[in-house]
Amino acid sequence: MRIEGIEKVRRILCVFPRYTSSFGTFEHAYPLTDGVQAFMPPQGLLLIAAYLPAHWPIRFIDENIRPTNREDFEWAVAVLVSGMHIQRQQMNDICRRAHGFDLAVALGGPSVSACPDYYPSFDYLHVGELGDATNELIERLARDPSRPAEQVVLKTVDRVAMTDFPIPAYELAELSRYFLGSIQYSSGCPYQCEFCDIPGLYGRNPRLKTPQQITAELDRMLECGIRGSVYFVDDNFIGNRKAALELLPHLVEWQKKTGYVLRFSCEATLNIAKRPEILAGMREAFFSTIFCGIETPDPVALKAMHKDHNMMVPIMEAIHTLNSFGMEVVSGIILGLDTDKPETGHHLLEFIEASQIPLLTINLLQALPKTPLWDRLKRENRLIEDEGRDSNVDFRLPYEDVVGTWRACMGSAYLPGKVLERFEYQIRHTYPNRVQPPPSRARASWRNIKLGLTMLRNIFWKVGVFGDYRREFWKFALLRLVRGEIEYLISSIMVAHHLIMFAREASGGHTNASYYSLKLQEASVPAE
Numbered sequence: 025m026r027i028e029g030i031e032k033v034r035r036i037l038c039v040f041p042r043y044t045s046s047f048g049t050f051e052h053a054y055p056l057t058d059g060v061q062a063f064m065p066p067q068g069l070l071l072i073a074a075y076l077p078a079h080w081p082i083r084f085i086d087e088n089i090r091p092t093n094r095e096d097f098e099w100a101v102a103v104l105v106s107g108m109h110i111q112r113q114q115m116n117d118i119c120r121r122a123h124g125f126d127l128a129v130a131l132g133g134p135s136v137s138a139c140p141d142y143y144p145s146f147d148y149l150h151v152g153e154l155g156d157a158t159n160e161l162i163e164r165l166a167r168d169p170s171r172p173a174e175q176v177v178l179k180t181v182d183r184v185a186m187t188d189f190p191i192p193a194y195e196l197a198e199l200s201r202y203f204l205g206s207i208q209y210s211s212g213c214p215y216q217c218e219f220c221d222i223p224g225l226y227g228r229n230p231r232l233k234t235p236q237q238i239t240a241e242l243d244r245m246l247e248c249g250i251r252g253s254v255y256f257v258d259d260n261f262i263g264n265r266k267a268a269l270e271l272l273p274h275l276v277e278w279q280k281k282t283g284y285v286l287r288f289s290c291e292a293t294l295n296i297a298k299r300p301e302i303l304a305g306m307r308e309a310f311f312s313t314i315f316c317g318i319e320t321p322d323p324v325a326l327k328a329m330h331k332d333h334n335m336m337v338p339i340m341e342a343i344h345t346l347n348s349f350g351m352e353v354v355s356g357i358i359l360g361l362d363t364d365k366p367e368t369g370h371h372l373l374e375f376i377e378a379s380q381i382p383l384l385t386i387n388l389l390q391a392l393p394k395t396p397l398w399d400r401l402k403r404e405n406r407l408i409e410d411e412g413r414d415s416n417v418d419f420r421l422p423y424e425d426v427v428g429t430w431r432a433c434m435g436s437a438y439l440p441g442k443v444l445e446r447f448e449y450q451i452r453h454t455y456p457n458r459v460q461p462p463p464s465r466a467r468a469s470w471r472n473i474k475l476g477l478t479m480l481r482n483i484f485w486k487v488g489v490f491g492d493y494r495r496e497f498w499k500f501a502l503l504r505l506v507r508g509e510i511e512y513l514i515s516s517i518m519v520a521h522h523l524i525m526f527a528r529e530a531s532g533g534h535t536n537a538s539y540y541s542l543k544l545q546e547a548s549v550p551a552e
């Protein structure tokens with residue numbers, strides 16, 4: 025339950041750390057937009073900001089947009105930070121800077137909840153979800169905001185029901201600066217894939233908000249300037265299939281009311297292909313993209329990682345089914361599995377060609393704490409803590425071969441001609457199956473037209489004139505122009521350009537081969 029009776033006033037600075045450059049943050053697309061600077065608004069930190077006593081002044085800074093400055097630190101009496109493993113160094117750096125102003129710093133979020141040991145310098149560690157630990161942190165800061173003599177670890181035992189969650193403080197974030205909007209309907213996943221920390225962190229019985237909370241959040245996001253697409257960050261959108269079915273008519277109604285002003289995307293298990301009733305609802309609600317952790321096309325590997333549910337429908341058939349409901353599939357892929365063979369990279373490229381999926385996040389296997397994989401590899405003495413490596417797993421194949429396969433796959437899969445061919449396929453076979461929203465004033469607003477023109481100008485100038493894959497670009501772009509497919513031209517090039525540029529860096533060895541890697545990279549320099 026939300027804490028009552030706090031009288032003291034505390035000025036709280038909420039700081040979200042910079043991301044290390046990664047495949048999934050789309051930073052190469054930002055220069056093609058009209059000022060996007062960050063990937064998604066951080067749900068967790070904005071939720072905590074909304075949960076703090078209403079009379080506490082709060083300042084929110086996303087260091088992907090601007091660094092925290094002296095004036096911010098001097099304004100605050102305490103600092104809250106949240107983030108994922110990939111932001112570990114940046115979180116510790118924010119703590120160091122805040123301590124320079126003698127401020128107490130509290131850390132919450134998924135990384136510290138899984139690995140409190142990573143963060144010895146913070147004054148408060150908030151382990152777990154919103155709950156009694158949050159209330160105790162607020163009470164302590166209200167009583168005495170100065171730095172405690174030693175680190176205090178607060179663990180949530182009683183979680184706040186998601187039905188009691190306040191609307192995240194979207195008004196504190198500059199939503200128009202984000203590539204995607206974010207929203208959360210459920211938390212947790214019933215499956216137990218060996219490498220995944222979601223069931224261990226958030227449970228196997230998904231917890232839920234109400235559909236009314238979701239539509240109220242969407243209303244608030246619109247008021248705060250969101251546009252384009254909103255991503256359901258739920259661990260598995262169909263973790264509770266009945267709940268997904270209950271939500272969809274509310275989303276359809278909301279879209280009709282607002283003139284289909286937003287598109288939706290989500291993460292879900294591939295066995296969603298067995299649920300045409302859910303897919304039909306998603307189509308009506310204007311879901312255009314669905315991220316599925318396909319992980320590998322190899323059935324033996326899927327079985328070994330306890331992801332048998334991916335085989336409930338043959339993988340290709342499942343992808344075609346999702347495409348037939350207008351949804352482009354984005355796929356997670358893992359290399360470095362125990363079942364991998366020297367020819368695994370070749371098979372992956374064949375799969376990409378056959379599936380025509382434009383965007384696949386290809387990562388090296390990483391063992392995360394609180395996963396069955398971690399436990400198994402620890403037993404087998406195959407965990408390697410070395411910040412110079414791209415993975416903490418002692419692979420069955422030689423490390424250099426696995427990293428080499430990753431680089432070769434990235435280099436080949438994201439050659440400009442190949443990526444654009446896959447988008448061409450989606451334009452012909454998937455996008456026409458989407459609901460065609462009726463013309464609405466909200467969609468055809470002057471603001472949206474101006475945005476479209478700005479992006480088009482940037483694309484033609486930065487890719488069509490100065491880009492180094494002009495021939496492939498114009499082959500793709502001219503077809504779009506002839507067919508009047510301007511929206512597809514913009515949306516495809518935004519993503520394709522990032523993939524092409526990032527993959528070049530990857531195949532040249534300039535980026536991490538795992539989203540979770542702790543290896544130091546240039547882009548992870550502090551935001552100061």
Ligand code: SF4
Pocket residue numbers: 213214215216217220221222223259260293317
């Ligand atoms: S289905 Fe997805 S979220 Fe669920 S355990 Fe597997 S990888 Fe994790």
